[in-house]
Amino acid sequence: MAEIKLPGRITDNFGDGLRHFFSILEKVKRLDTQEAITFDMSCCTFLTPLFLLPFFLLIKQERKNREIIITPPTHTGLSSYLHFTHFYSGLQPENLANDNYLQLMNEYGSKTYIPILDFPADRFNNNTEIRDSFLSAVNNILTSQVQLTGQLKTAVMYLIDEAVNNIVDHSREARGYIMAQYYSANGYLDVCIADCGISILGSYQINNNTSITTDRDAIKKASIGVSTKNLPDAENRGFGISTSRNMLINGLRGKYSLLSGSAILIETLTNSGIGVIPNNLSWLGTIVTLRIPFANISGFNAADYWS
Amino acid sequence: MDYVRIDIRKIDGSTLNSRDEAIKLFNFLQGSFTQSTIILDFTDVDFMSRSFADEFYRLKTNWKLHVKKDIKLENENKQIVDILNAVSRTQYNQNNRRELNSELRELQFADMTQFEEYLLAV
Numbered sequence: 001m002a003e004i005k006l007p008g009r010i011t012d013n014f015g016d017g018l019r020h021f022f023s024i025l026e027k028v029k030r031l032d033t034q035e036a037i038t039f040d041m042s043c044c045t046f047l048t049p050l051f052l053l054p055f056f057l058l059i060k061q062e063r064k065n066r067e068i069i070i071t072p073p074t075h076t077g078l079s080s081y082l083h084f085t086h087f088y089s090g091l092q093p094e095n096l097a098n099d100n101y102l103q104l105m106n107e108y109g110s111k112t113y114i115p116i117l118d119f120p121a122d123r124f125n126n127n128t129e130i131r132d133s134f135l136s137a138v139n140n141i142l143t144s145q146v147q148l149t150g151q152l153k154t155a156v157m158y159l160i161d162e163a164v165n166n167i168v169d170h171s172r173e174a175r176g177y178i179m180a181q182y183y184s185a186n187g188y189l190d191v192c193i194a195d196c197g198i199s200i201l202g203s204y205q206i207n208n209n210t211s212i213t214t215d216r217d218a219i220k221k222a223s224i225g226v227s228t229k230n231l232p233d234a235e236n237r238g239f240g241i242s243t244s245r246n247m248l249i250n251g252l253r254g255k256y257s258l259l260s261g262s263a264i265l266i267e268t269l270t271n272s273g274i275g276v277i278p279n280n281l282s283w284l285g286t287i288v289t290l291r292i293p294f295a296n297i298s299g300f301n302a303a304d305y306w307s
Numbered sequence: 308m309d310y311v312r313i314d315i316r317k318i319d320g321s322t323l324n325s326r327d328e329a330i331k332l333f334n335f336l337q338g339s340f341t342q343s344t345i346i347l348d349f350t351d352v353d354f355m356s357r358s359f360a361d362e363f364y365r366l367k368t369n370w371k372l373h374v375k376k377d378i379k380l381e382n383e384n385k386q387i388v389d390i391l392n393a394v395s396r397t398q399y400n401q402n403n404r405r406e407l408n409s410e411l412r413e414l415q416f417a418d419m420t421q422f423e424e425y426l427l428a429v
Contacts, residue, residue, distance in 0.1 A: 011427075013427055023423065133320075135324040157354045161356035162357060162358070240358075257429075266414075266425075266429055273413060273414040274411050274412075275422075277422065278417070279418070302389075
């Protein structure tokens with residue numbers, strides 16, 4: 001059995017969560033595909049959603065092929081945090097009775113986080129209604145937690161809706177995932193939204209767009225608004241990512257990353273680009289991370305970024 | 308005027324998040340209303356996502372072509388007006404795309420150390 005030790009803490013740097021995630025992913029990929037792994041979290045003291053949600057999904061994926069054991073943190077604060085954010089299992093809205101679900105969602109209104117929500121991403125049965133109800137609840141929670149109003153509220157709702165709807169429209173995956181944490185002292189909200197689907201390149205290819213052949217090109221095309229649907233009546237479907245980037249970076253002065261397959265787009269006001277992850281590492285699916293600051297936004301109007 | 312007023316909040320709630328909610332609304336409208344005008348009342352609807360707006364605009368355009376009834380919108384807030392204006396400007400029109408790609412440079416990482424250093428610096 002292999003043992004992988006997790007970092008003690010994730011720093012405030014936007015990319016640090018993904019940095020540690022890739023470091024762990026690289027160690028995992030070096031192992032035999034069926035070798036059992038112990039993830040040792042005993043020394044961890046502070047972990048953020050931008051690390052925790054990708055790591056949660058890595059565990060979930062790896063458990064399909066091998067035994068995974070987690071040594072929990074000894075730090076009581078982090079231990080409680082992992083418990084309350086449902087790190088070990090994820091929270092599936094449809095598994096709660098309606099009353100329990102509404103009550104639970106109301107309770108999160110007074111917290112500073114949204115736990116790991118494992119939501120239905122397909123259109124079967126009543127999953128659409130479950131998802132819409134959960135999205136409304138998430139928006140209400142954020143509004144209540146961060147006391148969002150006006151243009152900022154509109155922007156946050158837009159950013160989350162776009163990322164979630166991209167999973168529904170493009171991932172071909174039954175589940176999507178979201179986790180968020182509001183850092184009041186630092187004045188920002190970190191949000192991670194992810195899936196284990198066919199990735200952006202897969203979405204282009206499945207829609208017979210043969211001119212796009214790499215993950216990097218796929219991210220590039222998607223990020224400037226080229227629809228994966230390749231249909232005249234679907235032109236607007238490609239607009240979400242470009243609008244989100246523009247609104248978050250230029251409007252709110254936040255930070256954005258999009259990981260899909262073997263490529264990653266990172267964008268801040270001062271540092272933007274698309275690169276291929278070294279060592280043939282890749283993520284089968286898409287992970288979006290957002291850092292949304294709540295300062296210096298006077299004059300911001302969300303509508304300026306919609307078209 | 309011969310009309311029926313539809314309370315959107317009762318059908319789709321106060322946040323209009325997805326394409327499916329727009330489809331649900333128009334499936335509802337396909338019902339047996341005899342009135343010549345349908346008023347969609349957006350009172351207490353806080354937010355309309357781009358996905359909803361895009362699907363809503365497309366369905367409303369199709370409705371205009373195939374159904375001999377008017378649809379009017381009332382009491383929509385500024386965000387709803389803005390997002391519907393945005394999709395009406397961009398739907399079917401690729402020329403409106405923002406040219407953002409020129410801002411994005413190609414990142415080259417020789418190895419994991421370089422990649423991790425980059426992430427730490429962001």
